[in-house]
Amino acid sequence: MNLEEWLGVTLSDHAQHFNIQRRLLEDLVGYHLGLSWGELQLQKQRALDDELIESLAIAVRRLAAGEPLAYIIGEKFFFKSMFSVDSRVLIPRPETEILVEKALPLLDHSSKTVLDLGTGSGCIGLSLAKERPQSRFYLIDSSLDALAVCRVNQDSLRLDNVTIVHGTVGKASFDGPWDSGAVDLIVANPPYIAEGDDRVTSSVHGFEPHSALYTGEEGLECHRLWLEWSFRQLRPGGHFLFEFGKDQEDPIAAFIHQTDYSIIEVVEDYARIKRFFILQK
Ligand SMILES: C[S@@+](CC[C@H](N)C(=O)[O-])C[C@H]1O[C@@H](n2cnc3c(N)ncnc32)[C@H](O)[C@@H]1O
The missing domain is CATH 1.10.8 (Helicase, Ruva Protein; domain 3)
Structure with missing residues (x-):
């Protein structure tokens, strides 16, 4: 045949x-x-x-x-690299590449400290680390399973400016090996789907890790906690750049207005849906 x-x-x-x-x-x-x-x-x-x-x-x-092709073949291309993926991590989405593109100009070629919260496969943090070898990156996730996949990707990209950290972002007791209050840039693609949201496709709900998808009754719990936690980690003038779900701009802006961040930009995705906040401390 x-x-x-x-x-x-x-x-x-x-x-x-x-x-x-x-x-x-x-x-x-x-x-x-x-x-x-x-x-x-x-x-x-x-x-x-x-x-x-x-x-x-x-x-x-x-x-x-209904299993996604990326899990069947075990890889997904993101930004400029191929990433190993399996059911322990979210499959990197094309729109998240915009977050990497927006983060790069915030990192010049001097040595900076960068955190990637909820790193999963490491697609965001490792892509940035490859482009900015002078900077030091801390890739954080609460899932040890996800971090095992991230480690495979770090090894295959041969990046020695990356430290993988296990921890729960938002927990007051969680402190990393960086200087708190001195971080230059934080990037994140947090879970942002409401628990019980029945609009999620069976392919996503049935195969992707629920800890990467769902957060609280309104899908905003991680954003609320991660905004507060990140403020303490950033240096004055440092940036926080993160993704959010469709129609979440207003409730997240309300959280932001309770803090001392300045909103620098709200960035749209390829479908012209508001998808990313760039904040400055
Ligand atoms: C939407 S996925 C993003 C994965 C990857 N950054 C990407 O963009 O494809 C969210 C990730 O956050 C992790 N996560 C969820 N809650 C967390 C928490 N409180 N602290 C750290 N990581 C968390 C999940 O395990 C998952 O890997």
């Missing part, structure tokens, strides 16, 4: 029932063959051997059950 025939048969078997898109299948085959999507388009007559067809059949059954 060649590639085009396999795509046709698989789509007609699964597409209507399980909403598997052609592009998803192409990405899956491309991963197995080591081809980019563009290269794959030029090789549609390529023969697939029986062993590959069997591996693809297993992967397609997982896709049909």
Whole structure:
């Protein structure tokens, strides 16, 4: 069977029932063959051997059950690097790359101290650490499982300006190995979905770690606690840059107004939805 025939048969078997898109299948085959999507388009007559067809059949059954492709193939490209991912970490989202782009100009090439709160796979902190080797990065998460994945990514990117820290951000007793009150920049993509929110897709709710998704009855608990905690860590003039969910700008702004941060910018994502705050202490 060649590639085009396999795509046709698989789509007609699964597409209507399980909403598997052609592009998803192409990405899956491309991963197995080591081809980019563009290269794959030029090789549609390529023969697939029986062993590959069997591996693809297993992967397609997982896709049909709603499992995200990134967990099946074990990796996700983010910013400029490939990250290992599995069910212990949130899959890095494309819009979060905007947070990295906005953070970079806040870090010149001198030595700075940076915290990444709720680092998960490490996609934000490690991407920044790769671009700013003179700075020292502390990547924090309350999940030891997530930090094990982060460590794999740190090792594969060979970054020695990164310290991985286990801790619960927001807990008054949590102190890291940096100088509190002297941090230059804090970045974060906190959990921001309300517990029990039934708009979350079954693929996300069923497969991604709940500790990365849900926080409190309104989805704002982490933001509230992390704003207060971060204020104590930052030096005067330091920045806090973080992501938030759709329609959360106003309630989070209300928390901010109870503090002494200045709002520098509210940044939109690719869909022109307000998605990030840049604050200064
Ligand atoms: C939305 S995920 C973000 C992961 C990654 N930074 C990204 O952008 O893909 C949130 C992360 O915060 C962690 N987390 C949740 N509550 C936390 C807390 N109180 N302190 C530290 N980490 C926490 C979760 O384990 C999860 O890895």
